[in-house]
Amino acid sequence: MTPKRMLRFVPILLLGLTGCQDALDSVSNKVEHPLPAKLVNKMKAQDMSTRSPIMMRIFKEEGVLEVWKQKGNGRFDIIASYEICKWSGKLGPKFKEGDRQAPEGYYRIYPAQMNPNSSYYLSFNMGYPNSYDRSYGRTGSNLMVHGACSSAGCYSMTDEQVLEIYGFARDAFKGGQKYFIVEALPFRMTPENMARHRDSEHFEFWKMLKTGYDHFELTKRPPSVEVCDRQYVFNQVPEVENAAFMANASCPPASVPTTLATAYSAYEKSWNQAFAKAVTKFDGEEARQIAAEEAKAEAEARRAEREAERQSRIAANGGQTPAPVLSLFASGNPLKALTAGPGPVAALAAPAPAPEAAPQSTAAQVETEAEPEQTLGGIPVPQPNPAAPAEVAEAAKPGQPDQSDKPFWKIWSKN
Template sequence: MIASARAAAVVGLCASLAACTSMGFDSASKEPPKLSSKVAAAMSAKGMKPESPVLVRIFKQESELEVWKVDKSGNYALFKAYPMCRWSGKLGPKTKSGDRQAPEGFYHVSSSMLNPNSQYYVSFNLGYPNRLESALGYTGEALMVHGACSSSGCYAMTDAQIGEIYAIVERALKGGQDRFQVQAYPFRMTAKNLAAYKNDPNFPFWRTLKDGYDYFEVTRRQPKVSVCGRRYVFNAEFAGGEPADPLAACPPAVNQLDPQVASRLDVEKQKLDVAMAGGTSSVMNAYVDGGMHPSFRAILKNSGAKDMAGRVSGTKYPISRPEAALADPFSGAR
């Protein structure tokens, strides 16, 4: 009877939580998924090694997650793009607990942030709030990339997808990478896409994110991320070392980018200026809860939420807010 009462209390508590966390009530310890021979062979075909560094990019509007690996050139190359099953909230950064927002920004994930015993199969913690977000007073915790097509502030993949992704990043961390970078964006940060949101209150923040996005696109190298002046600053070396206060003005930079890289980044800035001058702003007519990749939306529409839950989750974890998931506010933008 005591055990039953405790179990009922746990279930009740978990049901009341508004974040993607089990608050310690995870399943019993289990063996984490291993890198399959199929995935290893796919890496080899692209000139990549299982232990080579990894980087993850996430795009809300497109509902896609990308895994990048360093290949034999020494730069990052795309290994695989995964359609995302579910994310919650709307375009824009997460600022407070309970807002259902999935984070946007730059995060760094170490091995201690991997959870092989998550109630959502397996997961890794993004580390929200990061240094900048903490300094700005943003609140929230346990924001994950995990399995099961359910989100209340997290990025949800299918169990099969997150198992594969988990094995990839864990192998890279065991291979010597101390932490891997996650870049989470509202959409692909092209000049055209960003200009469409020029009247959005988040535009200044997104324009800063585009600086890091453009550097990676141009160089295929991981951007160095600093925080000062209440924003991200990329690939800067400062007099006196890294800024200690994310809210204080940035110290003078003492380095310069490679002239060829700087020239190509200037071209991207010019493209944005042109797009801003000629584009029209995109206005969302109504708020809907998050997004889902069109491939999963088709399954949800044709099979229903209960059947889909059985397809994407070993525990048949319910699809979060399936009615909202059927809506597609970004179809015009895509």
């Protein structure tokens, strides 16, 4: 690309990169900026008012923030889902100031927690630490959902996303909602996910959060969340009117409404069966993985042992690597191939030890005893009989030369 064309190309590239920012710069009043028409139309199609109550769910592992909105029948349905730009830390709750951990739990968001003048475009404070967190002495401040796509313990969105999220909350408060709940969860509390994370140090904490998650899955209504006896409790109706739930005190006598309790009992039974099945599945997969790793390690050990033996043989051979047998066959010397290197074939082809000197025989014994056989590695080799040359000549087939005076191995290799 020529310099002149490059100069024409750069502004086009920058325009593509800053398109979203240009759209936001055109927003004259971000605090009161209306929700996009496509969302308004979607709400109407799902029997939702623009000012009906909302609830939000955050799933760390999936990296998703969901906005749920109340329909005409009082139940909630999802209206928007956003990919979280950044969140810091790992799965599990926040413990102390400076650990850069995004919180997990149930948090109430009141109008006073909305920040229209945020340094991160727009934001709302999650209200960490809540009464549950404080009951365990957990510390931290300014934990938010905000824009600017940067995080040090917060859930960070893009500016364009937070403009919509802020608009949903603003309109719900205008409709009279006193506060909305944010469920900040490590993952969707399915049997498979819980089975996969069952060995985590936070598993008991997540089991507690799961009760509120399950209640919402059953009712599609945000759970009533309280804290007592240093535990989250959900949809509890006190037996005594106006009984208080105190985080560090025992829970007052209370129970879940009968309809919900019955539905939850059946749900839990089915869920526990699915969880047990998932555990068996993951245990089997882990066992297969362990067996595969052990087999791999054993094979590597055998290869290392064979290599050590090979190196030992090379060292014993004065550093010379034995020529491969196939290469000797290819060279046209099969006998050398058979006798190359250690092995049973080489033993057969090895020269026989020299016979010990026999005692002097008499003339009669010389005439009657057969001449000692010659062998090749212990294998008898037929020898020509000098006393009967005529018989040898007659044994030759017509048209073939007499080969009786050739060594056995030469005849074999030629045939």
